[in-house]
Amino acid sequence: MTIIDKTSNVPAPRSAPEGTPLLEVRDLHVEFHTRDGVAKAVNGVSYSVNAGETLAVLGESGSGKSVTAQAIMGILDMPPGRIPHGEILFQGQDLLKLPAEDFRKIRGQKIAMIFQDALSSLNPVHTVGAQLGEMFRVHRGMSKKDATAKAVELMDRVKIPAAKARVGDYPHQFSGGMRQRIMIAMAMALEPDLIIADEPTTALDVTVQAQVMDLLAELQREMNMGLILITHDLGVVADVADKIAVMYGGRIVENAPVHEIYKRPAHPYTRGLL
Ligand SMILES: Nc1ncnc2c1ncn2[C@@H]1O[C@H](COP(=O)(O)OP(=O)(O)O)[C@@H](O)[C@H]1O
Ligand SMILES: [Mg+2]
Incomplete structure (x- = not known):
């Protein structure tokens, strides 16, 4: 079985009916209960992403971008986190109502996340081949030898020179930059329908940022995935995003196709950004 195959254009089967957004977040609220009281981090966020589409999420630090992503991914710390209200529909199914076991399966295979800091996301005591290969051993039941071959294939795919060596x-x-490519490979390994990239290039040198971003955009196009791209970089947004959601104080203050926002930003914060 070929997991990543450039020559195959057959889309993965999707369970949701035609026209259903891949992901739809509806009126999501997230709060943190601490000794100092209740902090409302996300206050009614709604956004959606279709297959093959890129939604860029912008907003100042602390505006709730990552917490929203963590809720979608099911990796919020609960407690102290709580989701008092909202829906996260993935292929028409509310993830918040799924049994933990089913949510875990979706999270492992259909939604993947790329974090800013590859070094803390990768395990320092295992080779990258072992970590990439584990995806195929655990989720695809491959032998160690086959899984390693897949790991090499993936490393090639994300353009790591001399992958085999x-x-x-x-x-x-x-x-x-190469580590972040490995994170991208890890996220892509099981051909997810949705990738959430939380400031994936922020920790990299400027010259490397563009290369990694280009790679991510290229793979997304080829695999027709939905992408939620949390970023500060407006240059990147103009190049790769279809839609922009701007967050401010735990709310969405702007949510529109890219060309509309550049023409007439509605919110002062967005005008400031542009
Ligand atoms: N585990 C947590 N416990 C308490 N507060 C948190 C936790 N995680 C995030 N927050 C708070 O939620 C708010 C939104 O954070 P975050 O989504 O990380 O912002 P950003 O838009 O920069 O990604 C911030 O005020 C942050 O301090
Ligand atoms: Mg963040």
Whole structure:
């Protein structure tokens, strides 16, 4: 079985009927209950992403971008986190109502996340080949040998030079840009329908940022995935996003196709950004 195959254009089967957004967040509220009281981090966020579409999420630090992403991904710390209200419809199904086991399956296979800091997301004591291969061993039941071959294939796919020679290397032996490529490979391994990338290039040198972003955009197009791209970088947004949601104080203050926002930003914060 070929997991990533450029020559195959057959889309993965989707359970939702035609026209249903891939992901639809509806009126999501997230609060944190701490000794100091209740902090309302997300106050009624709604946004949606279709297959093959990129939604860029912008907003100042602390505006709730990551917490919203964590809720979608099911990795919020609960407690102290709580979701008092809202729906997260993935292929028409509310993830918040799913049994934990079913949510875990979706999270592992259909929704993947790329974080800013690859070094803390990768395990330092295992080779990158072992970590990539584990995806195929655990989720696809492959032998160690086959899984390693898949790992090499993936490393090739994200354009890591000499992939075959480097599959036995450890995370710290790669540059920041190469490590982030490995994170992208990890996220893509099981051909998810949706990728959430939370400031995926922020920790990288400026020259490397564009290359990693180009790679992500290219793979997304080829695999027709939905992408939620949380970013500060307006240059990136103009190039790759279809829609923009701007967050401010836990709310969406602007949500529109890219060309409309550039023409007439509605909110002062967005005008400031532009
Ligand atoms: N585990 C947590 N416990 C308490 N407060 C949190 C926690 N995680 C995030 N917050 C708060 O939620 C708010 C939104 O954070 P976040 O979504 O990370 O912002 P950003 O838009 O920068 O990604 C912030 O005020 C942050 O302090
Ligand atoms: Mg964040």
